[in-house]
Amino acid sequence: MSSETQEPRVISLAEFDACALEGPLAALNQVDMISISSAYQQAAATAPSPSKEVFGLLGEIAAIHLTPAERGRIWGPIAQRGDQRTMLPADIRGKQSEILETVLPRIVHPALRARVADIVWTNDLRKGGVAKIAVEAYCDCVEGLLNGSLKAAYPLDGRDLVDAQTPAHRLLQIASATNKRGAPLPSRVIAVLKAVYDQALKDGQPIIFSRFAQLCVDYKLVEAKLAATDLEAVAAAKPDIYPIAIRTAFDVAGSLYSRVGDKAGEQRCQLGAVRQMLRMRDECPQAGAKASWVMEALQRLRHIKCDEAVALENELERFPVDVNRRARGIPLGSQIRFGISAATCGGMRWRRDTPRTSGRGRLSLSSPAKVHARRRAFSTSALRRPSVGWIAGGRPEMSKPSPAPDIAAHRWSGTSGG
Numbered sequence: 001m002s003s004e005t006q007e008p009r010v011i012s013l014a015e016f017d018a019c020a021l022e023g024p025l026a027a028l029n030q031v032d033m034i035s036i037s038s039a040y041q042q043a044a045a046t047a048p049s050p051s052k053e054v055f056g057l058l059g060e061i062a063a064i065h066l067t068p069a070e071r072g073r074i075w076g077p078i079a080q081r082g083d084q085r086t087m088l089p090a091d092i093r094g095k096q097s098e099i100l101e102t103v104l105p106r107i108v109h110p111a112l113r114a115r116v117a118d119i120v121w122t123n124d125l126r127k128g129g130v131a132k133i134a135v136e137a138y139c140d141c142v143e144g145l146l147n148g149s150l151k152a153a154y155p156l157d158g159r160d161l162v163d164a165q166t167p168a169h170r171l172l173q174i175a176s177a178t179n180k181r182g183a184p185l186p187s188r189v190i191a192v193l194k195a196v197y198d199q200a201l202k203d204g205q206p207i208i209f210s211r212f213a214q215l216c217v218d219y220k221l222v223e224a225k226l227a228a229t230d231l232e233a234v235a236a237a238k239p240d241i242y243p244i245a246i247r248t249a250f251d252v253a254g255s256l257y258s259r260v261g262d263k264a265g266e267q268r269c270q271l272g273a274v275r276q277m278l279r280m281r282d283e284c285p286q287a288g289a290k291a292s293w294v295m296e297a298l299q300r301l302r303h304i305k306c307d308e309a310v311a312l313e314n315e316l317e318r319f320p321v322d323v324n325r326r327a328r329g330i331p332l333g334s335q336i337r338f339g340i341s342a343a344t345c346g347g348m349r350w351r352r353d354t355p356r357t358s359g360r361g362r363l364s365l366s367s368p369a370k371v372h373a374r375r376r377a378f379s380t381s382a383l384r385r386p387s388v389g390w391i392a393g394g395r396p397e398m399s400k401p402s403p404a405p406d407i408a409a410h411r412w413s414g415t416s417g418g
Helices: 013-017 033-046 051-063 095-106 110-123 128-147 161-178 187-203 206-218 224-237 243-260 263-283 287-301 307-316 367-380 405-416
Strands: 320-323 336-339
Touching (some): 033 051, 033 110, 128 187, 161 206, 206 224, 224 263, 243 263
Antiparallel strands (some): 320 336
């Protein structure tokens, strides 16, 4: 890491020409930038100059964190502490970016070529030619993951599309930003995104397909109604998958149905998402976790206007949960009951003698616990001076100084003695 005010040394073109850029990546067939960064950092640790400096720079460039979904902050440091952080694209703006642009034709690995071209274009948005190189390289990454020539760092069920999400999103951003307004996206971009959409639909992984479906709809590559139908089919295809994954597909499908005005489809997906919440409730061993999922399901159901939602809501409102009755740290005789009922969840006002909790629950203590709570409150309470405010006569009451310590002690002893 370096200081935010410290400028890195510029690696000259002669230093790049003096080393084999692809050496550390010769046996690497992944598009994950952390793997590429690690390969260069390890090579830099043992390489002589100037390869040491070149590999170190490429390792830092590969380690820059890219999150296309974060609007306004797409690039970020991989690590930061105080005024120390890792590299950002702005750190190599100017002369170093110009040298990297010259070196681009020598970079063979598609993921590294896409990263270097992307950073050069980010530092100077007028370089349209470099933006095209970045788009083509990102397309190479996605196509490689589709045909098996490139692999994911951590495949999901043997599928590599999990690592195609960031390249696909970023190539759409760059292609859209550099395209003329109103003109269609480049034909290769459209073909690659439709191919990855079809493959993700075939694989049937709800979360991965949800992200590609959302991308294709946002960039007008797939109709929202078609994507919603496909999402609903993926959500129902494998009912034994982790509930959160299926719920994600239902949530995205419901939002797409809402976008096209299909109320029946939206309600169907909303109910499907609620059922997955109840599956999560059944898989949780802790009573408090069960209550949390039931509460979230109830909140969802109250926005669904259909008979099935009302019936399910009435059933859930009768769901009692005993939270942490045997948990450590709770005094014997204390039982925290979390009752979900119409009185506690239906928007009714709390009774004056009902303590509040952080959720829509009711906290009740057994008699020994109540006595203990009263004694503790009485022993730690203190006299309060009158606050500034309006008194019964309608006039503002001025704040008064606190009584002397001996007077306060006298009053306190008199009160405690009865």
